[in-house]
Amino acid sequence: MREKKIKNLDEATIRFAGDSGDGMQLAGTQFTNTTAILGNDLSTLPDYPAEIRAPQGTTSGVSGFQIHFGSTEINTPGDSCDMLVAMNAAALKVNLHSLIKGGSIIANTDGFNDKNLKLAGYSSNPLKDESLSTYQVFEVDITKLTITSLQEMNLSSKLADRSKNFFALGMMYWLYDRPLEPTLKWLAEKFANKSDIREANIRVLKAGWNYGETTELFKVRYAVAPARLAPGKYRNITGNQATAWGLMAAAQKAKIDLFLGSYPITPASDILHELSIYKNFGVKTFQAEDEIAGITSAIGASFAGALGATTTSGPGLSLKTEALGLAVMVELPLIVVNVQRGGPSTGLPTKTEQADLLQALYGRNGEAPLPVIAAATPSDCFHVVYESARIAIKYMTPVICLTDGYLGNGSEPWLIPDYEKLPDIIPHFRTDPIGFLPYERDEITLARPWAIPGTPGLEHRIGGLEKQNLTGNVNYEAANHELMVRLRSEKIERIANDIPTAEIEGDRQGDVLVVGWGSTYGAIKTAVQRHRAKGHHVSQLHLRYLNPMQKNIGAIISRFKTILVPELNLGQLIKIIRADYLVPAVGLNKVQGAPFLAEEIEVKIDELIKGH
Amino acid sequence: MREKKIKNLDEATIRFAGDSGDGMQLAGTQFTNTTAILGNDLSTLPDYPAEIRAPQGTTSGVSGFQIHFGSTEINTPGDSCDMLVAMNAAALKVNLHSLIKGGSIIANTDGFNDKNLKLAGYSSNPLKDESLSTYQVFEVDITKLTITSLQEMNLSSKLADRSKNFFALGMMYWLYDRPLEPTLKWLAEKFANKSDIREANIRVLKAGWNYGETTELFKVRYAVAPARLAPGKYRNITGNQATAWGLMAAAQKAKIDLFLGSYPITPASDILHELSIYKNFGVKTFQAEDEIAGITSAIGASFAGALGATTTSGPGLSLKTEALGLAVMVELPLIVVNVQRGGPSTGLPTKTEQADLLQALYGRNGEAPLPVIAAATPSDCFHVVYESARIAIKYMTPVICLTDGYLGNGSEPWLIPDYEKLPDIIPHFRTDPIGFLPYERDEITLARPWAIPGTPGLEHRIGGLEKQNLTGNVNYEAANHELMVRLRSEKIERIANDIPTAEIEGDRQGDVLVVGWGSTYGAIKTAVQRHRAKGHHVSQLHLRYLNPMQKNIGAIISRFKTILVPELNLGQLIKIIRADYLVPAVGLNKVQGAPFLAEEIEVKIDELIKGH
Amino acid sequence: MSNLIENIPIQSQLGSNVKYTTKDFQSDQEVRWCPGCGDYSILAQAQRIMPDIGIPKHQIVFVSGIGCSSRFPYYLDTYGFHGIHGRATAIASGVKLAQPDLSVWVVTGDGDGMSIGGNHLIHLLRRNIDVNVLLFNNQIYGLTKGQYSPTSEKGKITKSTPYGSLDYPFNPASLALGASATFVARTLDRDPKHLQSILKRAHGHKGTSFVEIYQNCNVFNDGAFFQFTEKATKDDSVIYLEHGKPLIFGKEKDKGIRLNGFSPEVVSLKEGKASIHDLLVHNETDTTLSFILADMTYHSHMPRPLGVFLSIERPTYENEMQRQIEFAIEKRGEGNMEKLLNSGETWTIQ
Amino acid sequence: MSNLIENIPIQSQLGSNVKYTTKDFQSDQEVRWCPGCGDYSILAQAQRIMPDIGIPKHQIVFVSGIGCSSRFPYYLDTYGFHGIHGRATAIASGVKLAQPDLSVWVVTGDGDGMSIGGNHLIHLLRRNIDVNVLLFNNQIYGLTKGQYSPTSEKGKITKSTPYGSLDYPFNPASLALGASATFVARTLDRDPKHLQSILKRAHGHKGTSFVEIYQNCNVFNDGAFFQFTEKATKDDSVIYLEHGKPLIFGKEKDKGIRLNGFSPEVVSLKEGKASIHDLLVHNETDTTLSFILADMTYHSHMPRPLGVFLSIERPTYENEMQRQIEFAIEKRGEGNMEKLLNSGETWTIQ
């Protein structure tokens, strides 16, 4: 066996693509975890169809998983990939556009038979014709090799076929010089009670690795050194998991129970799944009959002193509209996590988008202001949800926390926070019956007391009718109504006194300020960095707090000639920026169910600079 | 009998006030109808508690009805009243503040006994102490006089007592020189089968009139000449009735059935009630199990070729959020009437407010634009709803039509439109199967064809998932999604080409432009007229079209130094004005469950003028 | 895991020693129903039994939706939550799951509970969360001034149905049974004793108790239940279900219910055709029988059953939830966030 | 009043002469269920019976909610509406009321129809609008990848219930009966003949037809109904309800259902203890009996009933609505907008 050449890379982007049934998400996740453990920085983008198993072999059934990793800082899952694993013809067809010129394709030849070619809509076999001449193509009969390596095991061919993702994974581990151990360990745990599946997968994984090692097919291997990340202990985490943990951490910190009332919906269901595991944390998960019961049960739980939370995606947020108004009126803490997806209506359930911002801000009857906060990266979900809970409990208010499908399913290495050092969350449970008034407010926060059933002497009634100031009794008087509407509004505005001022990334002033929110963070960052590297006067301002806005936003904005607001919608944050600060901000809008490529933003900035 | 002095008035404002059970709404409505028939211009403001019968004698149980009428143009129900009928102490207590200094009070002395005084929270009888010295007080024992006038009839005292509103009404007819006939006619019809009630009310009504005529109590009578309204045939109409009729007229014009799927809610229920009468117009009313079934059944009916409509108020609109997104996606005509009330949440169910505008514009997940149109006066509801239907059918889109509690319950004289001359509404039902594509669009309107079940050869499927351009098939592709999102958006924007440009009331340019929407029209108009009378450069711009806005709004706005936006909310339209036109518009906001007084706007304009 | 109880210095553990009177359950809020409304009696009976149920009042929560009936919580000096239309059952579920020791009651109307709130109601019933649901059935929408409701008789003329309503009414008891309820009862506003006894039974039942209460709305649907409440007709129109007792009714206790195959029929005990031994004997624990009895409701030739249709034991949702939590703690130890954050695959960068 | 039909030059009146084949009901859309999914069979049976029901295909509308099952309308070449989650029944109500001549079908899942959509379902049933509801019950949420549903057995381990679900499942047939349904049936994906016959019966019924279809989700809940579909167990686990026939089952037709008081029990016909004459005879028109039979569902010692539980006549909502319209026209004349605008009190200003 000759030593293969090892090429060092700063970063690499690979994509696994195959049928929905081919286990590409699993292969991608395993590769990600192993890569994380190696100390690379990384970012991932799972991309799968809305059907459970879309028709085999067709383009609509293709499931993909992209991972971008490096020894440098990684902010996005990569605009394009260097290496594409295509388990069949449809997978190639759908994903080829994202492969860089000169990039590599590992094609499972078994997936390019006549039937597959036809299903994918190829009139001739791209592996045979000239069409892939600008790429490096590696043909591997993964299916056959998988089955061969399992011959001794006497498995059904269906079962054997199911392991082929591990062959691909093994090859990729070899190609990118990654150890098998983490996956072996995972297999051992996952299939502890299913020895045949465990054994099969292990064999196939190793066979894939060995295939790289022994055949002459690959001339080069790649090495990607660990990233120079801040020192500390890291783990890999997806946005949905981080969201679940953020809720749990907040409840633990507040020493109250977490109650999740939720109804399954893509791509938010995994938060429910994750939380339902942690019964030993006292987490109560309640799969409700619908989204309305989800949120109203959570409001009931908050009334009874738990941290009420509900998780959903667009259509579900729509259904929670009325109850959100109730939560505003009764002034109880409540966390509503909305994992945005492609809309309107049922839309594109498995795709990402940022088009629920205005709904989060304004989607309620009457004047019903509430804080809206958005996460920037998968791991940021933890911190943003935790912060939502801090605000909800301190200000006795529902909070909408926005993430999206890309953040929820995507993952990245996370510098594990020191739980002890997380900000305190202290629910101010009222216990003293003397002088108790349900709507008497804290002088600074304007929060009303949290007086929960079970507390002697605090018996009182709340509800959705306008309340009398202080007493909380039903009241229809004109002046009282105006007072209460303004008090509720001011309470939310005062939160601006209690959050860090916004920090600009880049120079304090300049030509272009790119203002973003949510999951566009990484793409904007990359684009801005590229311009700054060229010496352009471009800075980034990323908003986590959408309502209330941080106090210095207006001042920052005023120091730039042009304000660019890239959003995965038709222009929502930009409406607020324009209305609040009266600046002619410019939008960059993409509504394709996919994140921005850094390049798209880069080009737009270019345009604006040239316009000056 | 001596002739009483008759004083001619240009306008008068009177208010009936009593217990919820006292029939004040009925007295007010009768006075209004009679006054309308006399040819006065007028405007009314009913004002009643949220409880069916709030506790008798208390301030929370007071029900009021104000009518402002005149020989001049009347735009509001009156900032204050000249004459207050107070059936009991609580009614006086609640309403005194709205009586002008020197105004008259007709007090039912029986309603000022010790119990009543105590319930109303008076420590001494205001009729006896000095507190009313700046008013003209007429003490009349209405209760006793009513019972006396019915003595011969042998009615139960409870039944007799119920007629006392007719005594008050009779007095007011005498005082303001109005004929009894319209009310006599109404009584004859209403109680055709209840002769004792009819007879009792007739006697009491006449007794009230005679009391004015024969006693020495009143020294002066008032006459208010007919208004110089545009020539034509008039009727009095409330906003809710006008809404119902507008829907019916549109369906008739389009030669399709009207289907109303609705769930009762104050103050919108009367539209459902009104429409349920007209079965002979083929109107199908469906009282659904909730608001969601209301709107989705209407969407189903539209799919089947009817004009689907749903009527509601704030909390109900919230519940319709998700289905509105569906209507946007399937591109079917649908009218959603939202009779706004005090919010948030259950809020102030019987009070008026304008705080659902942003929800109407943005309260949906994903990019789901739809036209939003608002009525300015009670009778304008007819035209605005009709226009909504025209747009909905022509552009194949849901339309939200905003009115409010004040418009819905309020009434005014209405120049009856010539049905034949109402704009055509022509549903373009597709019938030709050749080349049929469910999402092929009209070149000008971008509307898709209306292809209804029952049409041979047009079998097709629609739904809430993103649709492929032209075919309408389910499609998850990136470019298609962006295209469809933009097409849906542009379709709505193009409506701006199909609506009249906005007309300014007053000079084309000047110091202050007051921009309003909805029911504030009359108050703004009065305030602006007063300033113009003083020679100030103040104009009014009233928006019926909130989305899309008329094309010339920006141009109009740019010609004024200051833009004032008065709203019965914390500032909603103003956000749009600022974001769209980048002008530092100033808000005037009132959130008291009551319309603006013209004076409030007048004062604010003053301030702005002085600020220049 | 924390327990809320730790956070507050509570007398609640000792609370049950307190001796209450009816007055203790009257709040300071003015009662705002129409004079003569049946709701007054229901409120009075609830206030009357509260001292007897042995629960400190700070551990009692009344949750309601929207409607005349749903104003109920304001008038009781316990904890109260006046929710949004139709959602009381869902709010109450959250309250009870968060604090299983509370005594949680839901007050709802035929519109609130059976129209907009029908779904939450049936799901609550199958879940068997220990909440007592009082459905005030006046067969009308009171608060919105008189539209027909899902329990209104067909053909009802109301503001929204001037030509008469078209839909067949729900029978709340049958619907509840079809939803696998464990406790289903019916009573009425004008029989205070019976009402009190049923309220107590509902409280006593572990699991969701569903109580339909016929309630007169004297403004918009006066007399809907007079046949069952007024002296002249009541005895012959009503049959009281009592566990273990034969089904006898009539002013002179001279009529009974017999099973003919699987269909109930009225028999006279007078003419010698049937004796007391032929009659159905009520058994609250028999689900099949409860269906048969509930199904008598809209048969005009049948007396209207009042009392407890069904009362069976099934584990409550909140107990099972608590059990799972305890089991998890036993198995995995109490949750530790610090540990969790650092669990699984991690790596350190120096 | 207008009639839609006027606006379009329709062959629909003559349409019923057209002779269709199964193929005519296959749309051009690729079927996108997992290989092996029970939905395929249901689709095939529906496509098979459609030519026989005598309705021109442009007069057929399939409405669905959201779920794997709710993709159904895309695959049938009729009019179709893929609605939003839980609302198919409400959308279908509007379709049918707007055009009563259409044949309207609803396809829904155990999540879509019984969880989020439970309320619209029960209201549709009591209203008795002539819509055929096919509830694909796979006892799981398929589309969202495997959470337990309201029909999942208690203790079910799923993604959202790793410790087992806590709530008692709905029995759809009982719920439907409790909601005053007029037609309630049950069938399953793996018995094409029975499925076809039930679909035809549902079509034939005037009023809402509620059909529960056991459907195997081979990805997330494989084998949930194997006991009732697979050879080895099926005959002893299932009983087919046939009107007028005694309730017999078993591989050797040797077992029957007898009524003991009002509770059904299994008896053997072999040991001479019971004869065929002792058995319950099915009567589709008896509401009480239907409750008894539906209630057998979750009793493990009882065979699972399949077939038509209940089929009774009650006026349909849309007919009554039409009647009211006709009555109003007769009484008041056809509506004239011009006249209405000018009716009542008016006055003229010169």
Ligand SMILES: Cc1ncc(C[n+]2csc(CCOP(=O)(O)OP(=O)(O)O)c2C)c(N)n1
């Ligand atoms: C979302 C919403 N829809 C509608 C209403 C209006 N509304 C209030 S109470 C009610 C029905 C009341 O009937 P019921 O529940 O029988 O109570 P009752 O007043 O008869 O006691 C309705 C439709 C509302 N408040 N909120």
Ligand SMILES: Cc1ncc(C[n+]2csc(CCOP(=O)(O)OP(=O)(O)O)c2C)c(N)n1
């Ligand atoms: C408002 C809303 N909530 C939640 C969802 C997510 N969702 C889609 S289908 C479904 C349940 C599917 O279960 P079922 O009705 O049993 O259909 P199946 O997939 O099993 O056929 C859920 C929760 C949604 N699309 N919309």
Ligand code: SF4
């Ligand atoms: S309207 Fe009817 S239910 Fe409501 S308070 Fe009055 S009498 Fe009672």
Ligand code: SF4
């Ligand atoms: S997930 Fe289950 S129900 Fe859905 S298509 Fe696959 S097998 Fe069928």
Ligand SMILES: [Mg+2]
């Ligand atoms: Mg009611």
Ligand SMILES: [Mg+2]
């Ligand atoms: Mg299912």
